Amino acid sequence: MNRGLRVAVALVVGMAAPIVAAGCGKHETQATAAAVPAPAMKPAPPTPIDTKKAEVGGPTWDPEWDKIVELALPPAMLSGQVPHDVRRFCPAFYGMAEDDKRAFWAYFFQALAGAEAGLEPTVQAKHAQPEMAVKDEVTGHQSRTSGLLQLTYGDQKRYGCDFDWDHDKKLKIDDPDRTILQPKNNLECGVKILDHQLIEKHKPLLSSSGYWSTLRPGTVSYRVFAKQMTNVPAACRVAGGRKVASR
Template identity: 90%
Template sequence: MNRVLRVAVALVGLAAPMLASGCGKHETAQATAAPAPAMKPAPPTPIDTKKAEVGGSTWDPEWDKIVELALPPAMLSGQVPHDVRRFCPRFYTMAEDDKRAFWAYFFQALAGAEAGLEPTVQAKHAQPEMDVKDEVTGRAGHTSGLLQLTYEDQKRYGCDFDWDRDKKLPVKDPSRTILQPKNNLECGVKILDHQLIEKHKPLLSGSGYWSTLRPGTMSYRVFAKQMTNVPAACRGGMEKNLPGTR
């Protein structure tokens, strides 16, 4: 089964009602539960396609669902800064499920540029702007997981990280809370929502959380190359407008 079909099956399965027997409180809870939002699978980024061919960590279709379900309503609205059109020219006129698929693709591209799609990547950065002490761990310049986040993000954005638990585990133990894709990706959505909606900053900013979203940097060029296969609903002259790929 190819990747797109696998993702589509997974998304349909998520939205379908659960089968249950008997009656009573369980049936009542099912009847009143909010339905899952309409979702679509995101296409593969270039790095995901390459790794599927030669081997290595690829993007798990389940991660699309994690991102799409974590998106707050504001990130599917006109509140999103206009520079989103540099990657998705039709963002404001697309259906909500297409917008969800775009953001799933966006975070796949970000994870590709930040961590090569490797969930357990740990990095130590020497750049002055990154050499800042983490108030939770006491260490400077360390980032972790798919989106290269820090334990301090738990305090800043309410992310589901637990340093007291994780410090007792091996550095690359996938059970570390910060390395679990669900925790890492949901935290990334919170960070981007804070930047775009609460702070009213553009998507691409010299003061953004990720250096990969700072135009003019080498890491931004790596990210921009991953944004060349966005969902078809986004397209419409994107190839001419995409920055950093000429």
């Protein structure tokens, strides 16, 4: 089964899975789930790094991660409130259907994870840059970035991310059971961070003061990210077939 079909099946199966609750609230939970159907979603295409790793071996993007991102998106990130520089990568963004916008953001986070962590969920890094050589306000140790999107435990306090240092400090640094390394927690946190930047702070998508250095134009890491943004969903392209920018 090729990747596109495999991803589509994964999303459809995931959306169709019934919600079962235990205890006396079972019927109430099922009724609520029936009243609020899952949003329409589409699979995102593979980024260049995902395609390459699928060919030569190595960690690839899990189709389930598309669904995690798409379900985590707040309504504002599917609206006209998104800064206009989103059109650098998705020229047709404002005129697209919601499921196409969700697929774009899923692709965006796949590209970000490719540039930040090579799509490896357990990657850890310490940084020599002065702005990163500070103590994490949660752990009390020098700040270390972790997981698919290279986040910190401090993000738990700043953005309400689902990380648990008290649990994680008992585990090895690269233990996939660490809450910060679990793709769902890491990706959902990333959506919160980007929502805070774009919607609450009204910053552009690409900014010299953005959370991720990969989204700061003019840097080496930005160029790595931009190369991953060359296979965005087809709906992003305008009628004339204009290609997205890669610089």
